[in-house]
Amino acid sequence: MNFLHMTENNFSLKKIEISVSEAEKRTGRNAMNMQETYTAYLIETRSVEHSDGQSVLTDSLWRRYSEFELLRNYLLVYYPHIVVPPLPEKRAEFVWHKLSADNMDPDFVERRRIGLENFLLRVASHPILCRDKIFYLFLTQEGNWKETVNETGFQLKADSRLKALNATFRVKNPDKRFIELKHYSDELQSVISHLLRVRARVADRLYGVYKVHGNYGRVFSEWSAIEKEMGDGLQSAGHHMDVYASSIDDILEDEEHYADQLKEYLFYAEALRAVCRKHELTQYDLETAAQDLAAKKQQCEELATGTVRTFSLKGMTTKLFGQETPEQREARIKMLEEQIKEGEQQLKSKNLEGREFVKNAWADIERFKEQKNHDLKEALISYAVMQISMCKKGIQVWTNAKECFSKM
């Protein structure tokens, strides 16, 4: 549950609560007119009245995962300086053997429902993102929303991967903080992946230890049939072994929630990298513009003074076919001077743009850092709480079992 202030058409401020309350299996036809099964999620929005704190259901609609993806892609394009919250994973990864990797598996769907709700809450509590119109419509306008998003033409605005890659390699002077941030996000991604992998293996093993004890239950029970004095003790001890064996299911289910919290930050690493990439693009753009301007200025100078320092096709042809007339030269100089003027304007604005980007991006990154430190600390503490609960259960069961054994 989250409270946020939203402006709708700048006319009114509302406090709202958002929840993804249900998930439903649906069948329909996809883009290629083929039958498909997918899961739809119910998003409910409630506005809270100041006076009595009561919430009234204002909107309720169904969305599927692909629509969440569309929303996020839109946000990525329009807010490149923001660390955009990640979506829960598309496919189940880091699974240990008991968990199914099937997307239609009810446990997976349930965890995804929680993850989607978390995503919406993150967006809604972000000071900038919460004001976005498309986000507002996502929550309120069921039909036609996809068309509305596509009409913004955001896909065209998106930077091409190739362009971004090119910039990453060629940029000369990116802000040092962004270089560090990129390294950090790589490390974060790598270490959390590793952690999640090993955690899954640990969960697997722990499951094995607990479940094998269940066999004691069965055998003790059978054995107790032939024992006179030991029989009762064996039988009741066996029951406790069964309890022990079945206790692992809840324990590991809780741990999955912990894993999901870590996964969110694993995916956040990619969002961080996206911001860094945008900076590199912007910076590269700036550097290229500056370079071009410098080249033009030099050209102009050469033409004016008559010295040819740099190679140019025009220069070569002039040499080969004869010099150009003074009028032609004058025309060229004038054109160049205009271009230079334009270029200087552009450079000025790009410079400003770049500085704005760095300022805004860094502000959001600071906000993100605090959020990350807080959330991960909470997650680690919750892990400890889970361990404590597991230990207490273990002590309970084995104390009971010991009592039974001692009565044998």
Next chain:
Amino acid sequence: MGKLGEAGLAATAGPARTLGMEGECRASQARSWGLPAGGAGGESPGGDAPLPGSISSSALLQAEVLDLDEDEDDLEVFCKDASLMDMNSFSPLMPTSPLSMINQVKFEDEPDLKDLFITVDEPESHVTTIETFITYRIITKTSRGEFDSSEFEVRRRYQDFLWLKEKLEEAHPTLVIPPLPEKFIVKGMVERFNDDFIETRRKALHRFLNRVADHPTLTFNEDFKIFLTAQAWEFSSHKKQGPGLLSRMGQSVRAVALSMRGVKSRPKEFMEMNNFIEIFSQKINLIDKISQRIYKEEREYLDEMKEYGPIHILWSASEDDLADTLKSVASCIDKCCKASEKRMSGFSEALLPVVHEYVLYSEMLMAVMKRRDQIQAELDSKVEALTSKKADTDLLTEEIGKLEDKVECANNALKADWERWKQNMQNDIKSAFTNMAEENILYYEQCLATWESFLTSQTDLRLEEASEDKL
């Protein structure tokens, strides 16, 4: 050796205390290893109630006595004992229950009278041109008079233990002889003599000798004494005595033939016993497998946890605010690993060897049942021969008489030892599983303390930070 049939009794004509009646009384005392053997003190066999186990041994000895030199002082003393005369009648005496024995002897008030202490240690490798083998050092400390000295040190190899066990089985076919560790372990054995294997075997051999020492009858066995005390050359020459290979072969052929018959005419109590043994054997085997599996899973869990902790340290290197918390988590995981290791070593010290020993015991029990059946079958075949008048009636009747005695002694020996064995089993199983539960409780308590102190430290930090923020 004598007319007691092909069961091949070894020369167990030992000292007068072979009966170990006091020991028999203590048979039911609730302790696993520490059953004291018969006292070497001045306790006379007389005045105690006659015990089933001792009846059979004495009956056997009685028969043997007829064959041996009557000049033997020990045996004279033995023969003159008034209470033992009752046993000459060969009438089946009611086997007294262990509980009534307790009441009569009141050994609970008496201090521990164990007078034979054995340790098995120091495995050593020996290489000869033909083979490589391991010997174990056996140290015996005793206050018994029949031993020449109070301390002995010898070296024996596994083969020697096998010899001893066979001798004990020959001498007491229907007593529950303690089991030896297996000859080979097929599964997962790469090298025949790896350290774990040797250590497990050493512990089992130690247990074997102590079990024999604690057994009221077996403890006085002559071969046992020689095993513990004889030096190398003396021991090997002694081993060479006894029924030869051929007679033993003949013996086993007859045994197989006879065992077929024995099952049909088994008395009811032995049918019940057999039923118990069959089911017990099934269950203990399962428990053995389950326990081994748990150990394996715990080992693998521990291995993964050992990798899990350090990742948090690695992560802490990229963080500033979170670094301390991450390092704390890593240290907690590390402490839990140590606690788990402790739990596992407790498991492998206490539970696993005990359960496994009882797996071997169950095999032993089945062999004992077979031998009892064989003895009975011998009698039955002779009785059959008599009724069909196929051979000399007088000779047969005499043989039958002897065989009837033999069967009775065998049955009584088994019954008494069975009770003793069951009591021991109950105690051993109970203490092994109680121990396992305790190890688990300790493990969880240690982990709990670790995580709780982590939680406290984090909460304290948060309060600190909150108050700092307010400033």
